[in-house]
Amino acid sequence: MDEVKQLLQYAFQTNNALTMPISAPGSAGMESVFVNLVEPGDKVIVCQNGVFGGRMQQNVQRCGGQAIMVQDEWGKPIDLNKLREALQANSDVKAVAFVHAETSTGVLNDAKALCQLAKEFDCLTIVDAVTSLGGSELKVDDWQIDAIYSGTQKCLSCVPGLSPVSFSELAIAVIKQRKHPVQSWFLDMDLVMGYWGKGAKRAYHHTAPVNSIYALHESLLILQQEELQPTHARHLKNHLSLKAGLEKLGLEFVVDQDYRLPQLNMVRIPEGVDDADVRNRLLGEFNLEIGAGLGALAGKVWRIGLMGCGSSQKNVDYCVASLNTVLN
Numbered sequence: 001m002d003e004v005k006q007l008l009q010y011a012f013q014t015n016n017a018l019t020m021p022i023s024a025p026g027s028a029g030m031e032s033v034f035v036n037l038v039e040p041g042d043k044v045i046v047c048q049n050g051v052f053g054g055r056m057q058q059n060v061q062r063c064g065g066q067a068i069m070v071q072d073e074w075g076k077p078i079d080l081n082k083l084r085e086a087l088q089a090n091s092d093v094k095a096v097a098f099v100h101a102e103t104s105t106g107v108l109n110d111a112k113a114l115c116q117l118a119k120e121f122d123c124l125t126i127v128d129a130v131t132s133l134g135g136s137e138l139k140v141d142d143w144q145i146d147a148i149y150s151g152t153q154k155c156l157s158c159v160p161g162l163s164p165v166s167f168s169e170l171a172i173a174v175i176k177q178r179k180h181p182v183q184s185w186f187l188d189m190d191l192v193m194g195y196w197g198k199g200a201k202r203a204y205h206h207t208a209p210v211n212s213i214y215a216l217h218e219s220l221l222i223l224q225q226e227e228l229q230p231t232h233a234r235h236l237k238n239h240l241s242l243k244a245g246l247e248k249l250g251l252e253f254v255v256d257q258d259y260r261l262p263q264l265n266m267v268r269i270p271e272g273v274d275d276a277d278v279r280n281r282l283l284g285e286f287n288l289e290i291g292a293g294l295g296a297l298a299g300k301v302w303r304i305g306l307m308g309c310g311s312s313q314k315n316v317d318y319c320v321a322s323l324n325t326v327l328n
């Protein structure tokens, strides 16, 4: 457990003592962050530019908080000026929450700048890093992130079912000063810490999914061995290779290169091509699954993941060749 904690501190680039995997998938990591930090009546600004920002809004509301929404178009990054306006227009905002890597659109939001702005207004910062951890640069301490959650099955290429989280000293102080007990017993970080805290004294809280924790340990060792910067560079290299291949087939990217995720590639479906038919043939004939568009983008785009060990030249070549066959 101590080794997993250390490896997660490396992956998140943090010294936070409260860094550990929640025993459930990314969505539970999200809940753990919100139920511990948001109390009834708290105001939280949620910046949304895709599906997963909407889940943050629901979490704030279910905690009895008030979610102040800053909306941006899906496929575009979060606008810093809009966040500044929302911070100026609302007093007593407790936290600013946003998704770092929007898996629904393939947009990388500028987490560093968003957190810096939130800190100018003395707000806590809450970040969804489910798709960014292991795929994009992420510096929890340098960027002043107070609470962050991720998943194991995206760029860590691990089994699903665990959610790495990290809380800053400031976040812990806020949790300790809560007026109401955390309504979730399972996700109450005060209790969970008794089990995951360092040293020999561990108080049983729940039965840990040890098999999955061994798997996470291994995937984090692989990340440490490749090192963060080369891992991110590999994701970028394979993205550029996929882009070149898809553009030869006449497919266009929706998201601008400046803020495009290398691990999630969203391309426009060409005129006259049947979305479901192509995806079904790829799956049936090539055992290759690509993602459909979500929300307003349904039927208009495909989302191609190149995450973790899935980000390889071999997979890029196979994807481009299979799409070429099906489209022609």
Ligand SMILES: *Cc1c(COP(=O)(O)O)cnc(C)c1O
Pocket (backbone or CB within 6 Å): 025, 026, 027, 028, 052, 099, 101, 102, 103, 128, 130, 131, 151, 160, 161
């Ligand atoms: C996948 C994902 C989640 C949810 O994670 P689960 O492990 O499926 O619960 C949350 N946020 C983002 C950005 C995701 O991509």
